Amino acid sequence: MKAALGLDFGTESVRAVLVDLRGRERASAVAKYPHGQIIESLPGSKKKLPPHYALQHPLDWLDSAAKATRAVLRSARNAEVLGIGVDFTSCTMLPTKRDGTPLCLLKEFAAEPLAWPKLWKHHGAQSQTDRINAVARERGENFLQRYGGIIGLEWYFPKMLETLELAPRAYDAAEVWLEAGDWFVWQLVGGPAESLPRSTCQAGYKGMWSATDGYPSEDFLRAVNPKFARVVKDKMPGRLLAPGVAADGLTAAMAKKLGLREGTPVSAAIIDAHAGVPGAGAADPGTLVMVMGTSSCHMLNSEVERSVPGVAGVVKDGILPGFFGYETGQAAVGDAFDWLRKLTGQRDFAALAREAAALPPGAEGVMCVDWFNGCRTPLMDGSLHGAFAGLALHHRPAHLYRALLEASAFGVRWIVELLRDGGVAVNKFVATGGLPHHNPLVVQVYADVLGENITVHPSKQGPALGAAILGALAAGAFKSPGDAIRAMATPKPGTASAFKPNRSHRAAYDALYREYLRLGDFFSAKPNS
C-alpha cells in the first residue's frame, strides 16, 4: 500500500499519520515531548524562568517523531512510504551552530534560557517588537502592509533581537537562526547550512519575507539595532522552498532512526495551522478554514491581494500555489475554555456545556472579551487582556462559559467582516483541528454569530493530513496541489457534520457583537490616550 507520512508538531506532542493516496488514514500515533513546554525552569535547573517564557527541547522533536513514526509503521506493516511532510508550530525558532547543533545543547549555553528554542507562545520580546514596529512605521517599510500594519510579538525577528539584546553572548555564538520546522527538515535531509531548506510559509508569515522583496533590508535592521544589521546575511543561510516541494531525501542515519527507507523525499515544512487548509480539503479560494485548538488560526486563499487592516499575513503562494494566502488568528481559544473550566473548579466540560447550551444568546447579561492571551487578529497585541462584564450575583460558571464561547465567535466575526470590508470574498466556512470534534457547542455558537453554515471536516487530524498531502506532493505522486487535495482530503459522503445558523438568534447577536466591539475598543485603548 502506497502511503505518505505526515508529521504534525504541536505544542505538547507530535502526531504521525500514514495516509494512502485515496486519503484513507491507515495509522496514527501521538508521542508526547518528554520536556513538554519548558515554562517553570530549564532542564536540570531549579532557577525560575521569567514570566511569559516558553521554551522547548530540540531533541524532544527528533525522539518523539521517531517514536510516533515507528508506532505507525508497526500498525501498517504493508505501507510503502513514498514521501514525508512536516508541519510545525510557528514561530517556534532556535539558534544553532553551522552544523545544525542547537546552541542550548552546548555546555556553555545550557543554562542560558535565550539560547533554547523559543516556543511560538514565548512572549519575552515585547520591547523588541515595539521597537521593530516603531522603526518600520517611521521608515514606511513596505512589509508592514502585508501584515496589517503591525509585526507580532511572537514572530521571528523580535525573537532573534530579544536574544541579541538580553543574551548577547548567545547571539554572537549563534551561527544559524531558523524555524524549528526548518531545523527538523534539515535534520532529516542533512546537507550544509548554505542550502538548508527554509519554508516560504514560515518565512512569509513569521519572518517578514516575501518573494518580491526578500527579508527586511540591512538598512532597516541597522536602524533597529546596529548589531542587528547583518543578521540576514550572516546568520540566515539556506534556500527558500514552497511547502510540497522536496527539500531532499532522508539521510541514512535518519532513515534508521525513523525506521524508513533512505532517500525518501521530504517536503519543505509548513506551519501547522496552514497545513490545515489542504487537510480540510479546501482546494478552492474563498473558503475560511478555521483551525481550532488551544489557539485558532483562520486561513483563506483568495485570488486577490488586498491590504486588510490587522490581517496578520498575506503571502503569495503561502498556503497553496496560485493564490494569495491570508492568515488570521485568535490567541486563546481552547486554552481559554480550559482556563475558565479550571478557574470555576469544574472537572470537565460536561456540566458547563449542558448548562451553557440552555442559556439564551447573551448569557443573561454576561459579556466577555476573549483576549486572555492577547489579541492576535486584528490588533496584533500580545499585551492585551481578557475581561468579563455584566456580572451579577445570580450568574454561574455556565454564564461565563457561554459568554466566552460567544466572545470567541465575535472574534471570528470581526475577522470575517474586516476581510469582506477589505474586498476579500469569504463564502464558505470549514472548521478543523481538535476542538470542533469534542466541542460542538462552540461550532454552533460560531454558526449563529456568523449567520453562516459551518462544515466540520471529519478528519480529526487536519494538519497531519495536510502534511501527508505535502509528503505525497514532494514524492511527485500528483500533478498539482489541487489534485492531491481533492484525492486525499475530500470528505467521504456523510462524514462531515454541518452546523446551520439559528436565524432567530440573529438580531440578538448583531446587538451583542456591537457591544463586544465597544468593549474591545475600551480595553484596547491605552489608559492615558
Place this chain on the structure above:
Amino acid sequence: MKAALGLDFGTESVRAVLVDLRGRERASAVAKYPHGQIIESLPGSKKKLPPHYALQHPLDWLDSAAKATRAVLRSARNAEVLGIGVDFTSCTMLPTKRDGTPLCLLKEFAAEPLAWPKLWKHHGAQSQTDRINAVARERGENFLQRYGGIIGLEWYFPKMLETLELAPRAYDAAEVWLEAGDWFVWQLVGGPAESLPRSTCQAGYKGMWSATDGYPSEDFLRAVNPKFARVVKDKMPGRLLAPGVAADGLTAAMAKKLGLREGTPVSAAIIDAHAGVPGAGAADPGTLVMVMGTSSCHMLNSEVERSVPGVAGVVKDGILPGFFGYETGQAAVGDAFDWLRKLTGQRDFAALAREAAALPPGAEGVMCVDWFNGCRTPLMDGSLHGAFAGLALHHRPAHLYRALLEASAFGVRWIVELLRDGGVAVNKFVATGGLPHHNPLVVQVYADVLGENITVHPSKQGPALGAAILGALAAGAFKSPGDAIRAMATPKPGTASAFKPNRSHRAAYDALYREYLRLGDFFSAKPNS
C-alpha cells in the same frame, strides 16, 4: 441584673441580645426565619417568581423573635429587661389592613406576590424608580438634594408605586403601607393605626421624609401617577418617632409570646445598619462606621449639613440626636465574596484568602468593578453590573478574589473622597458587622487602600448592641444617647483590633484607584450616550 433587649432583624434571621447597663453582653441567640428569603416561589405555590423579586413572610419575624428572645431569657434567668430596641433591614416594607393584618395573610391576596412584604433587595420597581426620579428632577423637588440627587430602586415610594401599577387590586386593598421595622414595633405595642409608631430613621433614609418638609407633596405624587396622589394621606397613618424614643409598652399578648413583662418600654425602630453606629461606640462626629455584611452601610455623624453628590441620605437626627447623619453604602460586599467563592468552586475562603494575601497590590493585573448587585453610593443605580478585567491565562481564583477585595476598598475610598470633597470631615474609621471578624484580609486591604487606621469594634453584634442601647434609652436608663453609648459600647481596653495601613502600598493603590474610577466611568456610561 438590669438589662436591655436588642432585636436585630437581618435578611435571613433575627438575633436577640441581652446587654447590661455597663455594656456586658449577658446572652445572645439567633433564630432563622422559617421561610428565609422568598425568591423562587410563594409559600404553597410552585409558580416561579419573576427575577429580582425578594419577599418575606411577616409571621417569620414574630415567631423567630419570640424564639430568640425566649432563648436569651433562658440563658440569663436573673435578667430584668428594662426596655426593648428593634433594628430592621430597610427598606423592607409591607401593606396591611388598618388593624395591622398583613395583606398577604388574607386568602384573597395570598397568591399575589406584590401583596407580600418586599425585602430591601427586592428589585422589581425599576421603571417606577426611573419615573419618580425623572418627575422629581423635572419639578426640581427639594428632597432630591438630601439623597445625592437620586432616589433608590430599593426605597419605599418606588416599592408602593410598583404594587399600585402592577397589582392595583392589592394596592387598593392596602389600608396601611409601612416599614417592616415599624410594623414589628406596632405589633409589640398595639394601638390604632392613627398612632402607629414610625421611625424617623426609616422615614428619613428610605421614605423621602424630613422633619422640615415631611413626605413628598400630593402635587408631586400626582405628577408621578394620579392614583398615587393621596397615598400619604390615605395609606400612611401614624406618629414619627426618633430611635431611642419609647413608642409605648409591650401589650399583654406580646409580653406572653416573648416571655417578657407587660408594659416593657419599646423604642421606635432603627435601620439595622444605623444601629451599628451606637453599637460601634461612635458617639462623636467624623467617625465613619462601616457596617460590613452581605452588603455594607457606611455611616457618619457630622456637625454640618452638606449636599454631597451621590450620598444616599442626609437626615437631621437620623442616627443620633444633634447631628446630621450621612448614610452611604455598597450593595454587594460579603454577598459578592461568597458569590465568587462559589463561582470558583471553593468550599470555603481558607485557600482563597491565603493565596490572595500573598499577592501584591493589583492582583498581578486583575481589576474588578464590584457592582455585582448594582452600585449604591454614589451612583444609586441597581441596574449596573460588575466586571473583571486584565484577565490572562495564568490568573487563578485568588487573583480574582484579591481584585474583588481591592474593588470593594476602592468603593469605600470613592465614598470617603466624595464626603471630604463635599466638606464633610471623615477622621476615624470603625468597622463592625459580621464580616470584619471573620475576614481580616478585607479590613487590611481597606486600611491599605484608604491609607487610614481602621478599628474593628469587638462586638460581633454591633447593630444588636445598638438596638439594646436604644432599648435602654426608651426605658429612660440614661440621660442622653451619648451617655448610653459611652456606658454600653466603649470597647474594653485591648479588645478592639487595629489595622494599620501598609504605607509602601500607597502609590500602587493610588494608581489602581484611578484605574478603578476609569473602569467605573466606562461601565456606568450608557452604551449609546
